[in-house]
Amino acid sequence: MSAALTREARQFLFATRHAVLSTYSMKYPGYPFGAIAPFICSQQAEPIILVNANAEHAKNMHENAKVSLLVFSEAQNQHAHAQLTLIGEALPSDKNDSDLRARYLRYFPDAVxxxxxxxxxxxxxxxxxxxxxxxxxxxxxxxxxxxxxxxxDSMLASQESGIVSHMNEDHIDSMLEYCQHVHGVTADQAEMIGLDADGFDVKYMHGEEVYGQLRFNFDQPVLNAMDARKALVALAQAGRS
Structure with a gap:
């Protein structure tokens, strides 16, 4: 597989929150069990899911950790848009990891x-x-x-929250310019949600109403706060040129 297509697949993974998780059914052995599973990605491009211990998925994964995750966009015509199937093992992750918790809740605040x-x-x-x-x-x-x-060598797991806070406190104007320059979207408020190796996500608003979420991809992967700063400055300069 080409490096370009691999990078595109990871960009799609980082940019998407919608998936169907399939586990090996304990209730009906030999059959897969699938259900919608909102997720985020860790800074190592590993999907992170929050599961109730009483849910079918949790029971299934406890007995057999092998899973499949079908990642898809929100587009109405699914036949014309990308999709990504990940096959692997679901392993317990530390819910008390403050950086991971903060990242998850920025995308899914209602899960607090x-x-x-x-x-x-x-x-x-x-x-x-x-x-x-x-x-x-x-x-x-x-x-x-x-x-x-x-x-x-990525350091973003521990640095992301600081980057996001800095952008939302000191660089609102830059994010409004990103929205206009990259996506042609005029907004009067913008808030960075998260940043990863391949890009960042911004929700934009008019007044108090959230109108949507936009994805911005970096030209090259970023691994730390300094890389992110350079990429964000370059994007701002491109919008003003």
Whole structure:
């Protein structure tokens, strides 16, 4: 698989929150069990899901950790848009990891009450195999470690919250310019939600109403706060030129 298509697959993964998680059914052995599973990605490009211990998925994963995650966009015509299938193992993740908790709740703020309930647990999916369909004639299988082999030195797990806070406190004007320059969207408020190796997400507003969320991809992967600063400054300069 080409490096360009692999990078595109990871960009799609980082940019997407919608998926169907399939686990090996304990109730009906031999059959997969699938259900919608909102997720975020860790800074190592591993999907993170929050699961109730009483849910079918939790029971299934306790007995057999092998899972499949079908990641898809919100587009109405699913046949014409990319989709990504991740095959791997669901492993317990530390719900008390403050950086991971903060990242998850920026994307899913309504989940805050679940984090305080003992029966809810975080899982990370260690990806073994990937099937990416980008469009007609642009599809392939590749190994899971291709998603994060260049992220071993990433420091964003501990630095992301600081970057996001800094942008939201001191650079609102820049984010409004990003929205206009990259997406042609005029907004009077913008807030960075999260930043990863391949880009960042911004929700934009008119008054108090949230109108949507926009994704901005970096030209090159960023691994730390300094890399992120350079990429964000370059994007701002491009918008003003």
């Amino acid at each position: 009450t679940y984090f305080d309930l003992e029966e809810f647990h975080l899982y990370r999916i260690r990806v073994e195999h990937v099937r990416y369909i980008a469009g007609l004639g642009r599809l392939d299988w590749f190994e899971g470690d291709s998603l994060n082999e260049d992220l071993a």
